[in-house]
Amino acid sequence: MKRASAVVACILAGVCLAAAAASASGKEIKIGLITPLSGDVKTFGESVKNSFLLAVEEANAKGGVAGMKIAYVIQDDKNDPTEAANVANLLINRHRVRAIVGAVTSKASIPVSDIAQAMKIPALTPTGTNPKITVADGKRKDYMFRSCFIDPFQGTVMARFSVETLKKKTAAVLYDASNDYSKGTAEVFRESFGKLGGKILAFEAYGKDDVDFSALLTKVKASGAEILYLPDYYSKVGLIARQAREKGVKAQFVGVDGWDSPDLVKIAGDAVEGGYFVNHYSPDDTRPEVQAWVRKYRERHGQLPDALGTLAYDGTRMLFEAIRRAGSDDPGKIRDALASIRDFSGVTGKMALDANGDAVKSAAILRIEGGRQKFVRTVNP
């Protein structure tokens, strides 16, 4: 018994010494990544992880950031808010990360933002677009940042595109009442579509686990709306689009950045053909930064980088830029450096972080043609 405890003590001491040695050399900074590697938006999580790793490798190949090698811990949040909160606590308390990249979706990023704020660890969601991630009840969570535009912007962009470019006057909206992202963009779309002189003929909610949309779609069909706005992730949108066409709904589908997945066409078949959605970037964009990135990602992962992955690459590099400017692994200093970023040039375009920590940047409108995404145009803020 005594011997056993002595052995345990020795091991513990060894571990502590090793840990002390690592931190004493000061050559390493640990970053956490929270991303959905399983569940309903797995394709998002995978591409975010791939891009994050590319950014880390590049930084380390150049000798690290501010003299520190980047070490990382990746955690799966399953696109579940509770799980996201658990892994955020794990990263901060157990792994002692100095900054977090994540989460990916809005509903997972909101709990992560609260924890990061409480623990005073800077966090940057590359892709969560809901305003509540950085500001809640009018109060800025000053440890939270993002490298993407926010929902009011993408809702407005699509409303304007529907009225001004597609010349449609009536619309129906179906959204997930339990999803902040879906609900937020739906409301913004309704408001701006109305302001531009359009009429919303149906504004209907469904639940997270619903798979039968026939009743709602029959309602949409009866309303005769010319546009059907579907602000949700690809897995749900695929189901709805497919059932809509089977129910004889002829409306033009328009949507949000959550559509951006190869699985959308797999689930929906040709039902989403001709649909337009707002995105953060398009691999067809001819800017040299974009083409260089597409080539790099393709060489490494054998496929085109999606928008969320590209944002993750930009976001991770923006965090590194902040660490470089801070010149230290102190979370408070990294936070201050992030807050002062005004002119970051990423693959998805130039961005500035505003007073709320939200990126101000342009959006791309894409169209689904022959099962592929075609770049239509860029919309500036």
Add this chain to the structure above:
Amino acid sequence: MEYFLQQALNGLQLGLVYALIALGYTMVYGIVRLINFAHGDVFMVGSFLAYYAIERYALPLPAVFGAAVVGCAVLAVVIERVAYRPLRNAPRIASLITAIGVSLFLEYFTALNQLFGPNFRAFPRPFRVVSVQAGGIEFTNLLGIILAVTVVCLLALQHIVYRTRVGRGMRAVSYDHVTAGLMGVNVDAVISFTFGLGAAFAGVGGVLYGIAYPQIHTFMGIMPGLKAFTAAVLGGIGSVPGAVLGALIMGQSETMTAAYLSSTYRDGIAFLILIGVLLWKPTGILGSPRTEKV
């Protein structure tokens, strides 16, 4: 009027799928007084078997149904043998908790990467869905297939229960399994058969569900399972026609709520109806009161 009829058809499609799952709940309850919470997950396994049959082996539709039916039946018989039979004479709460355990086991175990995996998958359609307009109403071949398959299943069930030896055994065991055993009925075999039969219907339901709502994942059985269980209670648990009736009512109430009120109330209204019916008739619409035997 057209709008109403169209919505009624939507409700019918949903109700028929619930009915196939509800049968398993009601049969198992009728015979061993167990609410088999794992039934919704057996249904999920049926969907996945169909998925593999189509995606990986490109089997024709009848073989897809065959794979799901046989797979689910075998699974249910194994579950019964391993998890429920040892507890047959234990207090009922023990079996109930075991059923919940089996349900969670199936959900999380199949979500492992070595099995089905934790991801949402697009279910490949084995045929094209075509819709025909008649009098302003959209009919799909999908609804036709669901209707035909469900009716065939119900007729088969009716035949098995009332026209075969094992059916007579089921009715006898359901009435009083001790006496049935004394009369020479092999109670264990009859119970296994009932589990297998109920699961076979769930398997058929799983295939149809996958075709109708082409997206599957290992937690997909929870909601339909809960709804089908509610349908079985509504119709009178233990009664086969009751389960079908309950499922059709559930399908209509959900669809009509979404059609005339709001989709967010659909589950609320469905459960209100359940509570209302149970207050008025605690055994469900077609359930017969059963006196506790001493």
